[in-house]
Amino acid sequence: MTQAFDETARAAVYRAIHERRDMRHFMSDPVEPEVLRRLLDAAHHAPSVGFMQPWRMVRVTEPTLRLSLHACVERERVLTADALGERSDEFMKLKVEGMLECGELLVMALMDGRERHVFGRRTMPDMDLASVACAIQNMWLAARAEGLGMGWVSLFDVDEVRQLLGMPEGARPVAILCLGHVEAFYPRPMLETEHWAKRLPLSECVFENQWPA
Incomplete structure (x- = not known):
């Protein structure tokens, strides 16, 4: 007896994987509460x-906190551009977040007291x-299935975000997630479209038995 999904369900899973995009352009329409609950539950x-x-x-949900987080990201964006050297101007032309436009802003963080967990x-x-990261990906794929865009923002000072959110000692922010309605999904990853990078061939990422010499 097969444990596989039927063909339609399988196609939907692979479609979500291949059409998921790191979105930076959003509409300000609110995310429906029940949809948000489903996405959080998926994570x-x-x-x-x-x-x-x-x-x-x-x-x-506080507008002033959203603005403070955005300011934190903007400061790091400038510092990142400085660190990129000759690609600095190219980087500054990229839209790297949609924090002020998206319907929902979430911060995904690591819990405190993690040292007590030794298993694995x-x-x-x-x-x-x-x-x-698995939780973020779950939410990302579920968001795509719901017709919502999501963007992962990692340009921030960890300690500054910790303080803004009142995190306890040991807890650490991992990602600022922009979530919301979009006019359209990018046909290809935006950084590929903007010629920042391109997807590697699968053959360069899969080895058998040993790392290639």
């Missing part, structure tokens, strides 16, 4: 090492971060 059902469930999600992390403590 919460991600796999986690040792079932530690290290993700913590902060929904930002004794030699690989960063598996807590990998688990949070």
Whole structure:
């Protein structure tokens, strides 16, 4: 007896994977509460090492806090441009976030007290971060299926965001997530369209038995 989804369901899963985009252009229409609940629940059902469930999600609803987080990102955007050297001007022309336009702004963070979770992390403590990344991807794919765009913003000073959100010692922000309605999804990843980078061939990322010489 097969455990596979039927053909239509399988196609929907692969479609969400291939059509997911890191969105930076949003409409300001609000996200319906029930849809948001489904997306948060999708994130919460991600796999986690040792079932530690290290993700913590902060929904930002105060306009002044959203502005403060945006200012934090803008400062890091300028510093990143300085660090890029000859690609600085090219980088500054890119739209890297939609924090002021999106219907919902969320901060995905790592929980505090993670040191007590040893299962699966004794030699690989960063598996807590990998688990949070799985939660983000779950939400991203679910958002695409719901017709909503999502963008991952990683340009920020970690300690500054920690302070803005009143995080306890040991907790750490991982991503600022822009979520909301979009006029259209990019046909290809925006950074590919803008010639910043291109997708590697699968053959360059899959090896057999040993790393190639």
